[in-house]
Amino acid sequence: MNASRLKPRPGSIATALAFALLPTAAFAADTLSVVTFGGAYETAAENAWFKPFTAKTGTSFSTESYDGGLAKLQAMEQARNPTWDLVDMETNDAINACDEGLIEKLDPKMLGKTGDFLPGSLLDCSVAAMVWSTVYAYDTTRFKAPPTTIADFFDLAKFPGKRGMRKSPKAALEWALMADGVAPHDVYKVLATPDGVNRAFKKLDTIKSSIVWWDAGSQAPQLLADGAVVMTQAYNGRIDAAVHDDKKPFRIVWDGQVYDYEWWAVPTGAKHADQAKKFIAFSAQPQAYADLSRYIAYAPPRKDSIPLIDKARLADLPTAPANFKHALQIDATFWADNADAIDKRFQTWLTQ
Structure with missing residues (x-):
């Protein structure tokens, strides 16, 4: 990756808009424990969001990667000892985690105006981080x-x-x-x-x-x-x-x-839940979403982000008209309802 692309832009609109919505009191220099799917996406999130948030607030990030699922969140809930503050989730996991009380309810007011969010990109307990394919x-x-x-x-x-x-x-x-x-x-x-x-x-x-x-x-x-x-x-x-x-x-x-969308959520009882929610509000601003697309070809879930992305880059995104002709949006409700039964059959099929 070109080093010049890694430098967060000082005074970006994302920073200005996001923190206009947040309390003016000084932030504590906490460390947020974040779990993502790792790889190129985590690197992009680090450069588009983590580094600018650290520069503004002093809050640092400790990251680890996983392959999705709710097993670890369920174990943390049973032990009453959540060690994650912020978790990157697929849609059916976000729906089920909310239903099971594994992640906290989020107030959409923390995001400011929300009229330009794409349909289905705001859930009771999570906010879409991007559109991936x-x-x-x-x-x-x-x-x-x-x-x-x-x-x-x-x-x-x-x-x-x-x-x-x-x-x-x-x-x-x-x-x-x-x-x-x-x-x-x-x-x-x-x-x-x-x-x-x-x-x-x-x-x-x-x-x-x-x-x-x-x-x-x-x-x-x-x-x-x-x-x-x-x-x-x-x-x-x-x-x-x-x-x-x-x-x-x-x-x-x-x-x-x-x-599909990918989601940010805060585990129930997270030690730094307030700070994690402030980060979500920061990363969900139009310019911040556009900044992510500079580092990885995932699309923003806000319409107001589109004019902020270079036209050449737009062609690489899943939602570009030429790429979207025969696209299928994953039915998260179907998978939330049927994942266990189908996965059991899939695991059996693998061994046959």
Whole structure:
């Protein structure tokens, strides 16, 4: 990454707007314990948000990474000993964590005006940090005629070689149905039936022997770089960082992208909950969201952020019109209701 891109801009609109909303009393120089999905996103968050917040308040950050899920939060709640102050969550986890009382309710008034937030980007207990997408990418040096559709990912005859996939049914089942001819707007209607789930697993069977599974997002571009796979499911920001920062010859296929929000939440009883909420208010301002897109190709969940992003950068984002033609928004309610049952079947399927 170019060093000049890492310097937070002094006097940015993000800082001015965010802290106009916060109390004027001096902040304590606390350390916020933050858990994220790590990798390129954590680096981007550090440069767009953590460093400017530290410069303004004296609050520092201690970070660790995880692969999602609620097990650790549930254990902290049972022990009445939360060690995290701020947690980065996927949508179905944010919904379930709120329902279970694992994360605190957030007052939207702390954000100032909220009329420009995208639909569904504010929940009772969490605020969207960005819009990200599950896509697939390939090494341009491996194919003369490149793949262009989600069906191509499942076509071993036309595009032979190993495929990288996250070891999770989420997005995998949606992809399987779209590759099998289901239109994006019908995916969850089909997946809500036993026959639809069977159809998705049957399609996954066609490439099962060629799948290399990964757990952490950083593994996807590494598998591609190592030549272990010819194409891989990945988070769009990880591939964009590999292309722009590491100069890798990768290309994203946007057809069939599954997009979602990612969320900031504060664990119930967090030791520095007030400061964590002030950080969320800071990072959720239009300029702060735009600043994140400078470091990683994730889109802002506020409309007022769009004019603040360079036009060339907008083309790299999941929500760019050319990339969004056949996109599917993940149905977080479906996964919140069905994740346990489907994951059990997925784990059994892996061993068969």
